[in-house]
Amino acid sequence: MADRQGVLVIGEVANGKLNPSSTEMLAHGRKLADSLKEPLSIALLGQDLGAAPKEAIAFGADKVHAVTDPLLKEYQVDAYLAAITKVAQQHTPRVVLLAKGPIGSEVGPRLAFRLDTAVIQDCLEVRIDAEKKLVGNRPVYGGNCMATITSLGEPMMAIVRPKTGDPLARNDSRHGEVVAFSPRLEASVIKSRVVERVEKAQEGVRLEDAAIVVSGGRGLGSAAPFTNEIKDLADLLGAAIGASRAVVDSGWISHDHQVGLTGKTIAPNLYIMVGISGASQHMAGCSAAKVIVAINRDSDAVIFNDARYGVAGDWKKVLPAFIQQIRAMK
Amino acid sequence: MTLNIIVTAKQVMDPETPATAYRVDREKKRVDSDPSARIAPVINGFDENGVEAALRIKDALKDVKVTVLSAGAAFTMDVMKKALSMGSDEMVLVQDPALENISDSTITAKVLAAAVKKIGSFDLIITGRQASDWDNAQVPLGLAELLGVPCIPLTRKVDVKDRQVVCERVTGNVHEVISAQLPAVVTVSNELGTPRYPTLRNIMAAARKQPTIWSLGDLGLSAAALAPKLKMLDLFIPKKQSQCEMITGEDEADAGKNLALKLREAKLV
Numbered sequence A: 001m002a003d004r005q006g007v008l009v010i011g012e013v014a015n016g017k018l019n020p021s022s023t024e025m026l027a028h029g030r031k032l033a034d035s036l037k038e039p040l041s042i043a044l045l046g047q048d049l050g051a052a053p054k055e056a057i058a059f060g061a062d063k064v065h066a067v068t069d070p071l072l073k074e075y076q077v078d079a080y081l082a083a084i085t086k087v088a089q090q091h092t093p094r095v096v097l098l099a100k101g102p103i104g105s106e107v108g109p110r111l112a113f114r115l116d117t118a119v120i121q122d123c124l125e126v127r128i129d130a131e132k133k134l135v136g137n138r139p140v141y142g143g144n145c146m147a148t149i150t151s152l153g154e155p156m157m158a159i160v161r162p163k164t165g166d167p168l169a170r171n172d173s174r175h176g177e178v179v180a181f182s183p184r185l186e187a188s189v190i191k192s193r194v195v196e197r198v199e200k201a202q203e204g205v206r207l208e209d210a211a212i213v214v215s216g217g218r219g220l221g222s223a224a225p226f227t228n229e230i231k232d233l234a235d236l237l238g239a240a241i242g243a244s245r246a247v248v249d250s251g252w253i254s255h256d257h258q259v260g261l262t263g264k265t266i267a268p269n270l271y272i273m274v275g276i277s278g279a280s281q282h283m284a285g286c287s288a289a290k291v292i293v294a295i296n297r298d299s300d301a302v303i304f305n306d307a308r309y310g311v312a313g314d315w316k317k318v319l320p321a322f323i324q325q326i327r328a329m330k
Numbered sequence B: 001m002t003l004n005i006i007v008t009a010k011q012v013m014d015p016e017t018p019a020t021a022y023r024v025d026r027e028k029k030r031v032d033s034d035p036s037a038r039i040a041p042v043i044n045g046f047d048e049n050g051v052e053a054a055l056r057i058k059d060a061l062k063d064v065k066v067t068v069l070s071a072g073a074a075f076t077m078d079v080m081k082k083a084l085s086m087g088s089d090e091m092v093l094v095q096d097p098a099l100e101n102i103s104d105s106t107i108t109a110k111v112l113a114a115a116v117k118k119i120g121s122f123d124l125i126i127t128g129r130q131a132s133d134w135d136n137a138q139v140p141l142g143l144a145e146l147l148g149v150p151c152i153p154l155t156r157k158v159d160v161k162d163r164q165v166v167c168e169r170v171t172g173n174v175h176e177v178i179s180a181q182l183p184a185v186v187t188v189s190n191e192l193g194t195p196r197y198p199t200l201r202n203i204m205a206a207a208r209k210q211p212t213i214w215s216l217g218d219l220g221l222s223a224a225a226l227a228p229k230l231k232m233l234d235l236f237i238p239k240k241q242s243q244c245e246m247i248t249g250e251d252e253a254d255a256g257k258n259l260a261l262k263l264r265e266a267k268l269v
């Protein structure tokens, strides 16, 4: 369709601030818009958007669709979808980008079905080819294989994994346009209801933001090391604690510590993995870690293909001496 | 009144296949395993969680019928029958050569939606959060859109009360209870808990059950209705170069100490 134009990011706002993953999507979107020589816009949804529209311009947007409605006060998928569908129908973007996460992963595919197109899931990289087609590179089969996929539908859509690109430097003198939009949502669009919502207080450093992460796997043998050695080391380094799915499924530590394809995506400077085999589904969550250190009893463990430094040994012997030396150097 | 639950289940290559056994046919854009590794197909793990979720509802409410639905080009019956041996009542297989190696979720969702309509009445569709081959996590969301019903993804507990489905889910640090009017789609994750083992009695009962098999023609679906929306340009196995420096010492404790010294030297701690 000749009249489709521009790149639209579906942004996320929390407490009047732009979500970090949205600033990353703006950087991805800027690259696509520049190679298309078309504008970059972002849709922000809420009851009150605070300073987020200005922030979005400072991080690279040319235009902000400020979509406000009382029904958008809290994220509710049906209301969000109804509003975003209206924006997408009115402004006919060529490309739509969303961040992989609780909101993007739910809204993206449903929006695609509503617009009778498809979304390329979980991209590590997106680009525009010579025919102005969107192309995404994404892991499949748990990260064991990579696929390069292009869109045949319109608009062309991608869900991009967080931590796959740095936000642009904030520039508060950048110019852009903020367009207010009231979708006038009917309460009847809402089809599911939150009966109860409890937010657990964050203990220590947030896993996704931590500069150092210490993770434990099934090789730890029980829950105890998570409250002893692993915790001691994490405290000493100011690190967050991660875990493999095997450990979470065994109930040794709560699910919010899981790193991986179906857990959290982390990008620490240092990732210390103890008793984790290095299955592709785990590595899918930490491929952006700068330096991986592995302690594993099995010198053939696949984790040593990804690690920068490794010790082949029993953690029960290696870890206490490691901790003691770290403490001595403090 | 009987509560009708449909559980979708996909046959996939065992995702715990060791990385070295993966092979790719770059021409056909198809993933395979090294034949000598003899990797068996399995029911997608999250779909076994889905069967378990449905059977827990059946345990609680009794008057419940659980139908397992799958789409594919070919099935290994011994593998698929596990869903029946766990205690499901019926199985519907949409089997058609045109469903070979489909990675475009829009096609799968349209096929499953047509099959759901042909099955007739349903109250609840339970699916896995994602299929461990293409990791798309899209088919259930598409099903909900195509059927025009609510969708609650990534749940760890599913109950039905007074024509409502009530689900628990945890995302990040947030614990939520979410409800929706039936009919609805919910997706489940591994936190739901371990799927039950088939009992001898259920294995015998399953052996006598014949799945219903439909082709795309039986669903009234033409090739045009299933035109792809995505195209795979390339499929490959990423190359890894190991650059691991193994740290040793007089014994394992000494290696631990040397590791700390190494990390200090590299200014990492």
Ligand SMILES: Cc1cc2nc3c(=O)[nH]c(=O)nc-3n(C[C@H](O)[C@H](O)[C@H](O)COP(=O)(O)OP(=O)(O)OC[C@H]3O[C@@H](n4cnc5c(N)ncnc54)[C@H](O)[C@@H]3O)c2cc1C
Binding pocket: A142, A216, A217, A218, A219, A220, A243, A244, A245, A246, A247, A258, A259, A260, A261, A262, A263, A264, A274, A275, A276, A277, A278, A279, A280, A281, A282, A285, A295, A296, A297, A298, A301, A313, A314, A315, A316, B015, B016, B045, B131, B132
């Ligand atoms: C669709 C799908 C999604 C998944 N998503 C995730 C995910 O998000 N995150 C995730 O982590 N997994 C995920 N998995 C599971 C993944 O495939 C692996 O099964 C899991 O990561 C294995 O966890 P592990 O390394 O702790 O356990 P194991 O594979 O059992 O490895 C334990 C390791 O500990 C070592 N060890 C044992 N004893 C000692 C000792 N005394 N000292 C030192 N080392 C020792 C062993 O040599 C071994 O390497 C997923 C799987 C599927 C199918």
Ligand SMILES: Nc1ncnc2c1ncn2[C@@H]1O[C@H](COP(=O)(O)O)[C@@H](O)[C@H]1O
Binding pocket: B008, B009, B010, B011, B044, B046, B047, B050, B069, B070, B071, B072, B105, B108, B126, B127, B128, B129, B130, B131, B132, B134, B135, B136, B137, B138, B139, B140
């Ligand atoms: N071919 C299929 N047959 C049956 N169910 C499927 C099929 N493809 C996907 N599903 C269901 O949809 C869920 C999500 O799959 P996907 O969107 O492909 O990652 C799976 O866990 C299944 O329950």
